[in-house]
Amino acid sequence: MGNDQEKQQSPSRPYPWILPSIEDWPIYKISQERDLLIEQVIDETLDHILKKNPTEKDIQVELAKAVYLEKIRVERPWKTDAPDEKTFWNSVKNALVRLESHADNKIDEEKAILRRIIHRYAHEIVGNFNKGTYQFAERFVPFAFNRLLNASHSRAFIRLFGNKKDLLKSVHLVGEIDQVRALAQKGTIVVVPTHSSNIDSITVGWGISAIGLPAMFYGAGLNLFSVRFLAYFMNRLGAYRVDRRKKNAIYLEALKTFSTQVIAKGGHSLFFPGGTRSRSNVVESQLKLGLLGTALEAQRRLILEAQEKPFTKIFVVPVTMNYGFVLEAKELIDEHLKNVGKERYFVPSDKYSSSYKILKFMYRFFTADADFTIAYGKCMDIFGNPVDMEGNSYDNNGNIIDIRDYFRSHGQLTNDNQRDSVYTKMLSEAIVVAFKKNTVALPENVVAFAAFKIFQKKHHNSDLYSVLRMAEEFRELDRAELREGVKSLIKELQRLQNKEEIRVDPIVLAEDLDTLIDYAIKKLGVYHPKRPLIKMRNGNIKCQDMKLLLFYQNRLEGYGLEKHV
Amino acid sequence: MSEQHPVGVIGAGSFGTAVANLLAENNAVYLYSRRQDYVAEMQNTRMSAGQKLHEQVIPTHDIAHVARQCYVLFPIVSSDGFKDTIRTMAPFLRPDHILIHGTKGLALKKKGLEKLKEKSRIAGKNVLTMSQLIRRESVVVRIGCLAGPNLAREIASGFPAATVIASRFDEVIQEGHRLLTSHRFQVYGSHDIVGVELAGVLKNILAIGSGAVSGLGLGENARALFITKGWAEIIKLSEVLGADVKSFLGLAGIGDIIATCSSPASRNYSVGYRLAKGEKIADIRASMDEVAEGINTIRIANGLANFHGIHCPIIKTLYQGIFEDLNVETGIEYLMRSRKSMDVEFL
Structure with a gap:
């Protein structure tokens, strides 16, 4: 695309920091007042839950549900769980049982129990940001990666990028980087990447710092904290813990309150809106609305506080993580195929739970010489409208929008949760569209797609599962046939790229067909x-x-490409 | 607070005028027409589409003024002119506008309707309901629709009636309820805007067919058979477009069918009736003041059925009857071919 940037000024830092001094970073400032933040999160969460559950009976039901779910969870602990989990939840349960026998006003005691639970959750969720660790990681991570990459250099890998490899050459940064940098200085940004691999947590963090953005509040799956050396860094780099096993309303409220608070305080944030890695490798089309909703709520708060005065604007940055190689692909696709058609409750595993495993994983990733591109999509406002470099929002007809109008009724700024929930769905729809537009068709995806579709066409009477179980003798493709398939696929991809409906990796378009297929x-x-x-x-x-x-072919599903193979 | 703001009705056809008069019982109402001479006529005669205008109704030709003065607008124009109307309004619209439309038609994203043939295939994603069209052409997001058994003439006569306002936003439903409810008009809400729109739109197909059954003098058993089985086809088509089947059991579905498929007052019904009496579609169209939406809807429904491989013999037969001069006997014979299928398959 025309305004794509692939700057390579200095090997380790292609883009200068937008804020050179860490003391000026929002995450640093907010983290300086961590205790205050936790207190605010606790008070506000309690307040929200009491509003949603106005009667004593409601609170009782909410507490009972939480205890029930948590008692089930603690039966299968993860390494990251605190050692006193069982004791804590037993004591909560006992306190509730004691209350049952009381006849008179229990509401104060219920509130106290509620507060105890929220207090525990808040302390668990809120991370920390440590300047020293950040500086160390910032220097250490590229250094370590580069060492790894160059150590592997002696191996005879095919290379298209020249001999001297460093991280920047193996990772491509494309898209609206200048806009993201500009808007991170004008408002608060919320980065929402696609999620394919466990390694996303590391690569996306690196991608953020590589384009000169300060560290961000970052919602990381609790399972990542089970890797001790990762946990050490993540705890200090602004990561906060998101535990997908905890589905009770109290936990979710605390998590959302925390996220709303930091975004409203100007803390740039990042979370994976798909919630979990895409099992099928199809680009996410269903997003979790919980954390997205916190960005919207933060914006509404900022606007309602400012009234007609200037307010801080929140910008959403859709980002796609495009890998030609996903180490856990086998495990992911197996899970996907098992779950297709069954709305089965999926128990997340805490695989890759040792430092050794994750290091091996990273080593393999970076030495595998795989293609990896981070694409930054066009920034949008919290309603999914496009914004310009100044942060102005535009409608479909190119007119500037005053986004305060979204929160107005009959001219007055109002608070309407149901309205906000619809806006959040609209935002998620806009992000899904942006994910598709910013997906990068890598050589691996293109060739895999053509090959798979040829197999499917040859066996058009068979369903997907029969094709997957095809005997070996049927799994051979004539090279000329594959070449033809790839050729017409590329033609269509190019057409889609011209319409800005997808991004195509330059190699796909530059190489002759046989070189591309071999590559x-x-x-x-x-x-x-x-x-x-x-x-x-x-x-x-x-x-x-x-x-x-x-x-690998699934990445290109949903573009109507099958007609072109 | 909001009582101070007037409400706008865009389009002064028979239903637009009826709605303007209903709204005028609680509010000042601007009634917009794009035809300046018609506005002058309304001002002089205080009549529109054969209805006397309520004293609180102000006819106007100034769309910018209407959009600036009103937070709530009711676009009620034919689906043919709907896109142009929204485009004319778009520069004056803001995200705090609420638009509740009352248009029973569909639009296509790409092809023009005229190009559609019997075998044309239309993917559901290329069909827009009017609410989707508003969203696409303007900055407005708080969109609702008005549907149900609302024959304009009966509302104008002050007979009791009810309607459904569907929107993803509670706020829109509440506004519609507040503005329209009166001692002779009830308002129900729904969140399934696509389902309610489609029920209202697609039932016009059956209204045409029902008129034809009457015109042919085939009796009430045949009409009931035709409507019930046609309704099943429509529900299957609508599910493809993302509708909730429940909406088809409500006022916008069954309610509207009962009203339109038995009433000679319905434009679509009379199209079918006259076709059955041997008139040509072009002549019927030329003789009507307002568009019978069902005619275009049949083309789109037929294309949708082709694309998604949904068996819709009733829609097909109607299509052929209207556009391909299928003779009546062959049509009936085709419909009466025995089908070994279960009665209710869509729930």
Whole structure:
């Protein structure tokens, strides 16, 4: 795309910091008052829950539900869980039982129990930001990665990017980087990336710092904290803990309150709106509305406080993480296929839970020489409208919008939770569209897509599962056939890219077809025990793992491309 | 607070005028027409579409003024002119406007309606309801629709009636309720705006068919068969477009069907009736003051059924009857071919 940027000024820092001094970073300032923040989160959460549950009976029901769910959860503890979990929830339960036998006014005691629970959750959620650790990580991470990359250099990998490798050459940053940088100085930004791999937590953080943005409040899955060395950094880099196992209303309220508070205080934030890694590798189309809603609530608060005076604007930055290689692909696609058609409750696992495993994982990732692109989409306001470099919002007809109007009724700024919930859905719809537009079609995806669709067409009478279980002798592709498929696919991709409906990796468009196919086959799932595609002696292509092929081709689903293979 | 703000009705056809008069019982109302001469006529005669205008109704030609003065607007124009109307208004609209439309039609994102043939295929994602069109063409998000058994003539005569206001926003439903409710008019709410819109739109197909059944003198059993089975086709089509089946059981669904499929007062019904009596569609269209929405709707429904592979013999037969000069006997024979299927398959 025309305004894409791939700046490579200095090897470790292509973009200067927008705020050179860490003391000026919002996350630093907010973290200086961590205790106050926690107190505010507790008070506000309590307040919200009491408003939603006006009677004594309501509170009792809410508490009972929380205790019930938490008692089930603590039966299968994770390493990150506090050692006194069982004791705590037993004591809460006992306190509730004691209250049952009281006949008179229990509301104060119920409130006290509620407060105890919120207090525990708030302390668990809120992370910290440590300047020293950040500076160390900032220097150490690229250094370590570069060492890893250069250590692997002696291996005979095909390279298209020249010999000297560093992190920046292996990771491509494309998209509206200048706009993101500009708006991070004009307002508060909320970065919402797609989620494919466990490694996203590291790469996205790196991607943020590489474009010169300060560290962000970042909602990280609790399972990541189980890796001790990661936890050390994450605890100090602004990560806050999101525990997907806790589905009770009290926890969710505390989490949302915290997020709203930091965004409203000007803390740039990041969370994965898909909630979990995309199992099928299809770009997320259903987003979790909870944390997205906090960005909206923060904006409403800022506007209602400012009334007609200037207010801080919140900008949403959709980001796509595009990997030609996902280490846990096999496990993800298996889970996906198992769950298709069944609305089964999915128990998240805490795999990759040791430092060794995650280090090995990272090492493999960065030495695998896989393509990896972070694409920054056009920024939008909290309602999904496009914004310019100044942060002005525009409607479909190119007129500037005063976003305060969204919160007005009959000319007055008002508070309407139901209205906000619809706005949040609108925002999530806009993010889904942006994800699709900013997905990068990598050589691996393109070739996998063409190959899979050819298999499917040859067996058009079979359903997906039969195609996946095809016997080996049917899993061979004529090279000329694949070349034709890839050729017409690229033509359509180019057309879509011209309409800004997708991004296409430059290699896809630059290389001649045979080079491209060989390149993709070589790279496709380079570290999987069984590569999805291999070249045969006679020049034909064979698929060794249909499920993995499906995984990598899925990235290009939803664009109507199947008609073009 | 809001009582001070006037309400706007965009479009002074028979239903627009009836709604303006209903609204005028509680508020000052601007009644907009794009035709300046018609506005002058309304001002002089205090009549519009055969109805006497309430004293609180102010006819106007100034869309900018209406948009600036009113927070709530009711666009009630034919679906043919709907897009142009919204485009004319768009520069004056803001996110704090509420638009509640009363138009029973569909629009296409790409192709023009005229290009549609019997075998044309239309994907659901390329069909827009009027609320989706408003969203696409303007900055307004608080959008609602008005649907139900609301024959304009009966409302104008002051007969009791009820309507559904559907919107994703409670605020819109509440506003509609506050503005329209009176001793002779009840307002119900729904969050399924797409379902309510589609029920209101697609039932016009059956109104045409029902008129044809009457015109042919086939009797009430045939009419009931036709409506019930046609309704099942419509529900299947609507599900593809994201509607909730429940809406088809409410006022905008069954309610509207009962009113339109048995009333010679309905424009769509009379189209079917006259077709059955041997008139040509072009002549019927030329003789009507206002558009019978059902004619265009049949084209779109037919294209949708083709694309999504939904078996819709009733819609197909109607399409052929209107656009392909299918003779009546063949049509009936086609419909009466025995089908070994279960009665209710859509729930």
